[in-house]
Amino acid sequence: MKYITTVGEKEYKIEILGDGKVSVDGVEYTVDFEPVSGQPVFTMLVDGRSYEATIHQEEDDDWIVLLHGHRYTANVEDEREKRLRAAAGIGVDDSGEFILKAPMPGLVVKVPVSEGDEIKQGDVLVILESMKMQNELKSPRDGVVSRVLVKDGESIEQKTEMVHIE
Numbered sequence: 001m002k003y004i005t006t007v008g009e010k011e012y013k014i015e016i017l018g019d020g021k022v023s024v025d026g027v028e029y030t031v032d033f034e035p036v037s038g039q040p041v042f043t044m045l046v047d048g049r050s051y052e053a054t055i056h057q058e059e060d061d062d063w064i065v066l067l068h069g070h071r072y073t074a075n076v077e078d079e080r081e082k083r084l085r086a087a088a089g090i091g092v093d094d095s096g097e098f099i100l101k102a103p104m105p106g107l108v109v110k111v112p113v114s115e116g117d118e119i120k121q122g123d124v125l126v127i128l129e130s131m132k133m134q135n136e137l138k139s140p141r142d143g144v145v146s147r148v149l150v151k152d153g154e155s156i157e158q159k160t161e162m163v164h165i166e
Contacts, residue, residue: 006075097146100137100163106130108154113163117145125163126150139165 003014015023022031032045036052044051054066058073065072109127113119119139126137147164150156 002079004077004079007072096166098140098143098165099161100125100139100165102128102156102158102160102162103135103137104128104130105157106135106155108150108152108156108162109134110152111148111150111163113145113148115145115148119143119145119165125165128156137162141165 001016003016005012005014013023013025017023017028020030020032022029029047030045034043035041036043040056041052041054044053051067055063057063061075063074063076065074107129109129111126113123113125119125119142121139121141123139124136125139125145128135128137143165145163146166148162149164150160150162156162
């Protein structure tokens with residue numbers, strides 16, 4: 001499984017390789033990670049070096065890590081979540097045109113909107129099936145559907161333009 005972890009302004013690409021191996025930005029490490037008796041304290045061995053950290057999850061899903069007297073806030077998303085957030089336009093400007101692009105290749109199951117429809121933030125624009133999972137791609141803002149470029153039953157590639165909103 002691949003994850004994108006953001007600490008401050010820096011983004012790290014992390015992949016769990018299995019058999020105690022982890023890749024961080026392409027560099028492989030041997031890791032052993034264990035909780036200490038039901039507490040939010042973890043002991044870690046990273047390439048033979050020992051670390052102890054306190055780790056807990058905040059209500060906003062960020063992780064707080066206390067390591068060597070320093071406090072770090074980390075946001076962790078798997079690659080699929082990150083693509084879906086990007087496709088949903090989270091953080092999108094409310095002005096100008098928004099173009100919903102496929103975050104991954106898949107099958108368009110349903111397009112519940114038509115050109116000219118007035119939509120609200122959070123309305124489903126496209127239901128896309130990928131890896132045997134149906135994903136509801138929602139509008140990041142209020143607007144009017146100006147173009148629908150896909151149809152039910154169509155197979156599409158990643159980054160295919162699907163819906164335009166003005």
